[in-house]
Amino acid sequence: MSEARLHTQQRSSHGGQENSLWSSGFGTKLEAVTPFLGKYRPFVGRCCQTCTPKSWESLFHKSIMDLGFCDVILVKEENTRVQDVLSGRAPGGAGEGRVPDLMKKEVYRILGHIQAPPRPFLLRLFSWVLLRFLNCLFLSVQLHKGQMKMVHKAAQAGSPLVLLSTHKSLLDGLLVPFVLLSQGLGVLRVAWDPRACSPALRTLLRRLGGLFLPPEANLSLNSPEGSLARAVVHAAVEQLLVSGQPLLIFLEELPGVQGPRLSALGQAWLGLVAQVVQAGVVPDAMLVPVAITYDLVPDAPRDVQHASAPLGLWTGALAVLQSLRRCWGCRQACIRVHLAQPFSLQEYTINARSCWGSRQTLEQLLQPIVLGQGTVIPDTEKEQEWTPATGPLMALKEEDQLLVRRLSWHVLHASVASSAVMSTAIMATLLLCKHQKGVFLSQLLGEFSWLTEETLLRGFDVGFSGQLRCLVQHTLSLLRAHVALLRVHQGDLLVVPRPGPGLTHLARLSAEVLPAFLSEAVGACAVRGLLAVRVPPEGPWELQGIELLSQSELYRQILLLLHLLPQDLLLLQPCQSSYCYCQEVLDRLIQCGLLVADETSSSRPACDTGRQRLSAKLLWKPSGDFTDSDSDDFEEAEGRYFRLSQQSRCPDFFLFLCRLLSPLLKTFAQAAAFLHQGQLPDTESGYTEQLFQFLQRTAQEEECVDPNLAVSAVWTFRDLGVLQQMPSPAGPRLQLSPAFASRDSQERLEQFIRQFICS
Incomplete structure (x- = not known):
């Protein structure tokens, strides 16, 4: 057997030889994979109807389904001209009035650390260079026109735009401003992390619209230097929002940095925006969740020892040259920029506080059950804040800090939910969760189509389309460093994931698929927990299907697993009750066919909802109020039982879901x-x-x-x-x-x- 490497573009006889590997042995006609269910593609990114109902209704573009995509790297030079955009929009100084010269000099020094007026010529030159770089490195940079229409509509309302983004690559901070500039939204100011950049690079980025917190802002509240720095930062943010320039804040930590998912620095900037809005300096701000997905992230995560090393000008230039040399003439990877539905910060602030209920720590919720000292799960939500409060965020009141953290989780949930699943993530998930020992290409083709369809059915978009064989060939060519292709008898190919670092890379790619199947994965693992004490793990599926699972037992087991799993993984909306999520998990298990209702063990059919007795509490309880105990409202769940479905596909699908977690x-x-x-x-x-x-x-x-x-x-x-x-x-x-x-x-x-x- 000889190893074969797949390339999308065939420019030589070697490419023709690889093409023969694909064409041999496949006589059946393969259908095209399209990101559609029926007539329309799934729409993602609606804002929360519970917390922002007015934004949900007014800022939605009615004809968004009819709008397609545009390729951002195909823009012309005229799309990035910025002289008119900059006129009269640059934020002013930190304040006016008579102040001592030494104080004024110190204020200007701190302000120089934060920002600099953008230079039109430098912006045009850098946009031109970045455009050439993107054209050399990527096949396309896709942006949904309907999503851009919603952002334009929100910008026309008069409130400043604050874009809150995930953070997959250091390229994100350059890519998003370029995309929005090319779409006529103006010069985007980007809140950069000073740890990621050398002093020379910070100087360049400030001239391109970058913002940096000065080092003094992280000093204690009692420090006079820290107080002055925070005052200057606050005034600069005020002027920025008043001027109407859009602001980009990254809610996630830098790529490669270990620790909590939420960025303390991102929350600090978001806290400053919330302060300005609450003080009435600007009446409102429109928040736009943003996500960027890559076929392959251009800069791999750095080593732990070098994760905090700043990126310099020469280091960055060398990395660019290496990327161009490695990818010259073989553009293959694609990027998708996602802009979810904007919503009002003022509206969220008013409505979100009404959804806050009692919370307890993980120690209070789970420790007695783990140690066998109790069996009842307290009817409260889990309090798990994995972000240290730093600098300006510490200057907020405790209630406002909580508001910023929960708003960050809310936006991050919206960003992840609107992210398209790329073909590399689909392939990595299949190889890790179903075929770690290898799989024949003829079988992999069908399973790639199956997992794509299952992803679409769950309301998640995918970032690819085309003929199935071409898609799989293209995807394997992108993963050629982590996947081995071996020719076997009868003209088929064996696809085997490479051990070691290759598995780690595939695992990081497959994590992009987990949000689409998270509810079912939680439910499958909870069912496994129930059966673990009744049936041997290696027992046949038919034996496990004999066991009756009561709805109350399933609720309890799902709750235990929900409390154990970290918030960084679950990304539950703060306005959603755990009990509501338990019902959602159970519904998903029934919908996907893993669980079937056992009608014989109940006095009435489980699907008969017409005769359910509504308790007095439910009759008067306002929607979204989960502060009271819900245990009495699930009394009828005691009589509902379920079994594992005996369909032939269920054992494999159940194992696939469990392996995701x-x-x-x-x-x-x-x-x-x-x-x-x-x-x-x-x-x-x-x-x-x-x-x-x-x-x-x-x-x-x-x-x-x-x-x-x-x-x-x-x-x-x-x-x-x-x-x-x-x-x-x-x-x-x-x-x-x-x-x-x-x-x-x-x-x-x-x-x-x-x-x-x-x-």
Whole structure:
């Protein structure tokens, strides 16, 4: 058998030889894969109807379904001219009035750290260079015209635009401003992270519209330097919003940085915007969730040791040249820029507070159940804020800090929900979750089409279309460094994921598919937890289908898993109750055919909703109010039972769903097993490194080890009360809590986690 590499463009005899590999052995006609269900493609990105009903209605473009895409890198030079856009729109200074010369000089010094007036000639030159770079590196940069229409409509309302984006690549901060500039929205000011840029690069980015927080802004509230810096930053943001220039804030941490998903710096900027709106300086601000998806991210995540190293001008130029040299003449990857429906910050602030209910820590919710000291789950939501408050955000009131954090989760949920699933993510998911040992290409073609259709059925868009064989060929050519293609007898090809770093790369790509199947994956793992104590894990599917699962048991098991999984993964909307999500999970399991109602064990059919007794509480309870206990409202759930469906496709689909969450859950289980081996007390970073090395030593050949999962395990165990953070002269250090000091309690924790894992 010889290994074959696939290329999309055939420019030589080698390309013709590879084409013969594809054409041999496939005599059947393959259908085209299109991102449509029926006549229309699924629309994604509607704002929350609970928190922003007026925006949901007024800012939606009625004919969005009829509008197609435009390729941004096909714009002409006239699309990026900016002289008229800049006239009269540059923000002013930090304030007026008579101040001492020394104070004025200090204010100008701090203001120089934050921003600089954009230079039209430099903007045009840089836009031209970036356009050439994108044309050399990417096949297309797609933008939905209907989404752009909604943003234009929101901009015409008169309120400043604040775009809140995910952060997949360092290219994002240049790509989004270029896209919006080419679409006539004006010069976008970008809130950059100073840690990512050298001083020379910061100077250039400020001239292109970049904003940076000065170092003094992170000093304590009692520091006079910090107070002055925060005052200047606040005034600069006021002038920026008053001038009407759009602002881009990244809500996620830098690519490659380990730790919580939400960016403390992004929340600091968002907190400043919220302060300006609440103070009445501007009546409102329109928030636009943004997401960027790549076939392949152009800059791979940096090593842990170099994650905090700033990017310099020469380093960046060298990286660009290397990318051009590597990709010259073989543009293959595509980018999709997503702009979700804008919504009013003022409207969200008013409505969101009414949805806030009581919350408890993960330790209060789960620890008694894990240790066998209780069985009842408290009827409250989980409080899990994985973002340290820094600098300007600390100057907010506690209630406003909570508002900013929950708004960030809300927007991040909207951004992820509007992201298209790329073909590389579909392929990586199939190879990791269904065919880790390899799969024949003839079978892979059909499963690629199946997973694409299942993704569309769940309301998620996909970032590709075309003939199935060409799509799979193109996708495998993009993944050629991580996938081996072996020619076998009868002209077929065997597709095998490469071990080691290749598996880790595929795992990161497959994470883009998880949001589309997250509800079903949670439900499948919860069902596995229920069956784990009744049926041996290796028992046949028919034997497992005999077991009756009551609705109340399913609710309880889903709740346990929801509390265990980190908020960074779930991205639940803060206005959504956990009990509502439990019902959504159960509905999804029924809709996808995994669960069927058992009518014989209930006095009336489970689908008979017409005769359900509504309690008095439900009759008067306002919509969205989940502060009271809902346990009494599920009394009738005791009489509803379900079985696993016996359809032939169900066992494979059930295993596929469970494997979507297996990497995280297996890491948590391994972290529980490591508790008695770890050297404690230790710093958080030190113990995380200990755990990561343990995971690498114990990983099997087909398993990938992701350092970010190790970080999630340590943070979750800290919230659960397994690890305690104790002060010391050298700084905070982790140690085992007394509740989990014994081997018995550690084994209980491991067993609790492993019940959700399906091998």
